[in-house]
Amino acid sequence: MQSAVVVFVMSVIVFFGVNVVGDPIDMLINPEADQEDIEIAIRALGLDKPIGEQYLFFLKNALAGNLGRSFIFGEPALQLILQRMPATMELAFAALIMAVVLGIPLGLYAGLKPESLFARTTMSVSILGFSLPTFWVGLMMIMVFAVILGWLPSTGRGELGTFMGMTSSLFTLDGLLHMLMPALNLALLKISLVIRLTRAGTREAVLQDYIKFAYAKGLKQSRVIFVHLLKNILIPVITVLGLEFGNLIAFSVVTETIFAWPGMGKLLIDSIQQLDRPVIVAYLILIVLIFVALNLIVDIAYSILDPRVRLGDRKA
Amino acid sequence: MHRVRMVFAAVVAVLLTSTTPILAKSATIALASEPTSIDPHFHNLSPNNALARHIFDRLVHPDSNQKLTPGLAVSWKPVDSTTWEFKLRKGVKWHDGSPFTADDVVFTFGRAVSVPNSPSGFGTYIKGKTAVKIDDHTVHIKTAKPYPLVPNDISTFSIISKKHGESGKTADYNSGKAAIGTGPYKYKQYVPGDRFVFVRNESYWGDKPQWDELTFKPIKSSPSRVAAMLAGDVDMIAQVPTIDIERLKKEPKLSLSQGVSNRVIYLHLDHDRDNSPFVKANDGSDIKNPLKDLRVRKAISMAINRDAIVERVMEGVAIKAGQLLPAGFFGISSKLKPVSYDPAGAKKLLAEAGLKDGFKLTIHGPNDRYINDAKIAEAIAQMLTRIGIKTEVVTMPRSVYFKRASRGGPNKTPEFSFILVGWGAGSGEASSPLKSLIHTYDKSHGFGASNRGRYSNTAVDKLIEDALATVDDAKRQDMLAKATEIAINDGAIIPLHYQVNTWATRKGLKYDARTDEYTLGMGLVSE
Numbered sequence: 001m002q003s004a005v006v007v008f009v010m011s012v013i014v015f016f017g018v019n020v021v022g023d024p025i026d027m028l029i030n031p032e033a034d035q036e037d038i039e040i041a042i043r044a045l046g047l048d049k050p051i052g053e054q055y056l057f058f059l060k061n062a063l064a065g066n067l068g069r070s071f072i073f074g075e076p077a078l079q080l081i082l083q084r085m086p087a088t089m090e091l092a093f094a095a096l097i098m099a100v101v102l103g104i105p106l107g108l109y110a111g112l113k114p115e116s117l118f119a120r121t122t123m124s125v126s127i128l129g130f131s132l133p134t135f136w137v138g139l140m141m142i143m144v145f146a147v148i149l150g151w152l153p154s155t156g157r158g159e160l161g162t163f164m165g166m167t168s169s170l171f172t173l174d175g176l177l178h179m180l181m182p183a184l185n186l187a188l189l190k191i192s193l194v195i196r197l198t199r200a201g202t203r204e205a206v207l208q209d210y211i212k213f214a215y216a217k218g219l220k221q222s223r224v225i226f227v228h229l230l231k232n233i234l235i236p237v238i239t240v241l242g243l244e245f246g247n248l249i250a251f252s253v254v255t256e257t258i259f260a261w262p263g264m265g266k267l268l269i270d271s272i273q274q275l276d277r278p279v280i281v282a283y284l285i286l287i288v289l290i291f292v293a294l295n296l297i298v299d300i301a302y303s304i305l306d307p308r309v310r311l312g313d314r315k316a
Numbered sequence: 317m318h319r320v321r322m323v324f325a326a327v328v329a330v331l332l333t334s335t336t337p338i339l340a341k342s343a344t345i346a347l348a349s350e351p352t353s354i355d356p357h358f359h360n361l362s363p364n365n366a367l368a369r370h371i372f373d374r375l376v377h378p379d380s381n382q383k384l385t386p387g388l389a390v391s392w393k394p395v396d397s398t399t400w401e402f403k404l405r406k407g408v409k410w411h412d413g414s415p416f417t418a419d420d421v422v423f424t425f426g427r428a429v430s431v432p433n434s435p436s437g438f439g440t441y442i443k444g445k446t447a448v449k450i451d452d453h454t455v456h457i458k459t460a461k462p463y464p465l466v467p468n469d470i471s472t473f474s475i476i477s478k479k480h481g482e483s484g485k486t487a488d489y490n491s492g493k494a495a496i497g498t499g500p501y502k503y504k505q506y507v508p509g510d511r512f513v514f515v516r517n518e519s520y521w522g523d524k525p526q527w528d529e530l531t532f533k534p535i536k537s538s539p540s541r542v543a544a545m546l547a548g549d550v551d552m553i554a555q556v557p558t559i560d561i562e563r564l565k566k567e568p569k570l571s572l573s574q575g576v577s578n579r580v581i582y583l584h585l586d587h588d589r590d591n592s593p594f595v596k597a598n599d600g601s602d603i604k605n606p607l608k609d610l611r612v613r614k615a616i617s618m619a620i621n622r623d624a625i626v627e628r629v630m631e632g633v634a635i636k637a638g639q640l641l642p643a644g645f646f647g648i649s650s651k652l653k654p655v656s657y658d659p660a661g662a663k664k665l666l667a668e669a670g671l672k673d674g675f676k677l678t679i680h681g682p683n684d685r686y687i688n689d690a691k692i693a694e695a696i697a698q699m700l701t702r703i704g705i706k707t708e709v710v711t712m713p714r715s716v717y718f719k720r721a722s723r724g725g726p727n728k729t730p731e732f733s734f735i736l737v738g739w740g741a742g743s744g745e746a747s748s749p750l751k752s753l754i755h756t757y758d759k760s761h762g763f764g765a766s767n768r769g770r771y772s773n774t775a776v777d778k779l780i781e782d783a784l785a786t787v788d789d790a791k792r793q794d795m796l797a798k799a800t801e802i803a804i805n806d807g808a809i810i811p812l813h814y815q816v817n818t819w820a821t822r823k824g825l826k827y828d829a830r831t832d833e834y835t836l837g838m839g840l841v842s843e
Contacts, residue, residue, distance in 0.1 A: 270350070
């Protein structure tokens with residue numbers, strides 16, 4: 001219910017916001033067209049009607065599942081977005097895996113042995129991960145690994161493979177090679193974030209009584225760390241990762257543009273530049289839905305990790 | 317150890333033998349802007365029109381200098397004042413093997429203006445013309461009034477097969493089902509946002525292109541495009557940024573191909589309003605619009621150091637302009653030369669106009685439309701400030717700019733007073749800019765659609781209209797040249813420079829640079 005209100009409010013803001021900026025006609029029409037042709041094009045796109053009427057028309061169609069047609073491609077906006085979604089999903093997924101697989105062990109180590117040289121180095125490098133702009137890191141990666149060393153392809157999505165009914169570039173070597181740089185570029189900030197969160201959580205937890213008690217009970221160190229400690233520090237990490245995953249899907253605009261990755265983020269930025277209003281509106285509404293869904297998943301993950309949180313209780 | 321080395325050598329050998337021949341026969345080209353469809357009539361914009369040239373032919377093919385050459389029509393001539401006869405090429409086959417006839421041409425005239433959901437079609441070039449089949453290989457194109465540009469207009473759109481076009485929707489072209497042309501390449505694959513793949517049409521009627529397979533990849537981000545070229549992932553890139561040209565020239569693995577384009581970058585000034593919103597007196601109060609004074613317009617033109625713009629801002633990659641189209645195009649004047657830099661003369665003219673202390677002006681321009689557009693505006697502002705016209709610069713994204721420049725003011729009039737714009741002559745001759753930029757704004761007749769300065773001169777209007785009704789080439793050339801001379805000498809617009817486009821290719825290849833800025837696989841050849 002709440003979500004429905006959010007989506008509705010969002011649609012109003014986005015629709016009117018997008019409609020006050022510029023005029024898509026100038027982006028669409030051939031410059032040699034005369035006044036008559038321009039007017040025909042304006043009418044064909046329904047841009048001659050007052051904006052309130054345009055919104056009602058949009059709303060009526062949206063309730064029937066039709067979020068409008070792209071001005072630029074002439075195809076349903078939703079279809080365009082969904083067409084590009086797998087490319088973005090696989091990139092976001094790969095980045096998330098990197099964040100977890102690299103971030104949690106490094107963070108744990110840094111939290112358990114904060115004074116060691118390796119931990120200090122990790123923490124310093126993670127500051128770079130936060131502070132360097134994504135586009136710069138991306139371009140540097142291309143320069144080093146593609147142009148100078150020639151190890152990796154510079155841009156684009158690789159060959160697609162099919163595995164268990166899913167088609168993705170995760171399943172071919174060429175695909176993985178193409179994905180390595182953009183995924184790492186996208187993951188860099190998230191890895192740093194996870195390292196810092198895990199380290200902070202670990203340092204706090206090791207001082208607590210239940211950890212001391214577990215050691216006192218004579219449990220093996222590995223069991224204390226990977227069962228008792230990890231389970232407790234994962235809750236903030238999962239909350240943040242859940243939301244960050246949403247960001248990875250929705251706004252990987254910079255990475256996708258630099259690596260010419262044919263995903264949703266690139267579609268969004270292209271649509272904004274060319275004022276393809278229906279696509280912008282459909283995109284943002286879809287993103288709101290994704291975030292609402294992710295929040296739900298995060299809540300469920302809590303309840304699995306922390307027995308004190310049960311879905312039923314949260315109603316109260 | 318020895319064995320390991322032998323295995324390694326074998327692997328290398330296999331890799332070399334298996335990859336080298338493929339590399340030699342296929343080419344990958346990175347584009348700066350992405351075509352939005354395979355349907356040749358869906359969207360009348362350069363990236364789409366260029367892409368369509370691979371699968372489809374036109375009746376008349378503009379060559380790399382936009383000179384008209386035979387395409388699917390072998391010859392054309394006016395048979396009376398309102399009828400043009402086109403003789404079609406015999407023995408041409410569609411990609412599915414069916415023969416090409418006059419029916420396809422007549423059908424195309426209907427479809428190219430009526431594609432559902434099309435953002436802008438070919439109505440501009442087709443309206444007022446009817447195609448009539450005379451026999452299987454002769455078509456008459458009739459116009460209501462005598463009209464000389466029939467072959468130019470016809471050269472803008474692709475001819476499609478009636479058989480596939482009748483039921484073919486845009487989606488069927490994108491999926492390849494209806495993408496059956498007569499062109500040098502056949503459709504193989506289209507992944508939106510990622511790639512277009514074509515294979516050579518072995519039974520093409522014309523010159524066979526060099527590449528068995530062509531892949532186009534849109535890489536919008538300029539640094540990434542250059543990096544892809546440097547990494548050797550692509551064989552050619554379009555639109556090399558001017559800032560990288562010096563560096564790429566030194567790169568041993570690459571070569572550059574350059575050519576002047578049909579695009580002139582110019583300044584438009586407010587000729588219309590007595591109180592122009594972005595022209596003020598030195599103290600900020602309203603003044604009578606000085607841009608309406610020819611002496612002031614001349615002073616502005618003389619204050620601009622075109623050599624400096626070309627050398628510094630454009631890194632040498634532009635040609636200074638004195639009229640609407642560069643040398644070699646039809647309808648240009650042989651008398652007009654770029655105005656020379658003369659700040660002292662400009663100051664003198666300002667003083668004569670009673671503006672010894674100058675005035676305040678704002679120049680508006682886009683920042684993502686033309687090569688280095690915002691930097692040019694800044695340079696001009698500095699040059700004008702030097703002669704006393706204190707000029708501020710405001711630049712904005714084209715999505716906002718063009719609306720405001722064309723109709724952002726009251727009653728949908730142009731909002732700005734002094735703007736930086738560019739014009740590419742799609743028809744490849746001078747009537748295109750004259751008709752749209754210089755002719756008096758006249759909605760009912762379709763003149764002056766981009767006349768954002770609202771320049772108006774009845775003598776020029778008459779010459780343009782007469783030229784557009786004169787079929788005789790020599791007479792029309794004179795009229796267009798005369799109209800250009802009057803308009804430019806009257807300061808209708810102030811031309812700055814012609815853009816030069818740069819493509820980068822792998823060493824050993826070269827690109828036949830085109831004035832229409834198209835990037836075509838057919839133009840990429842071994843040296």
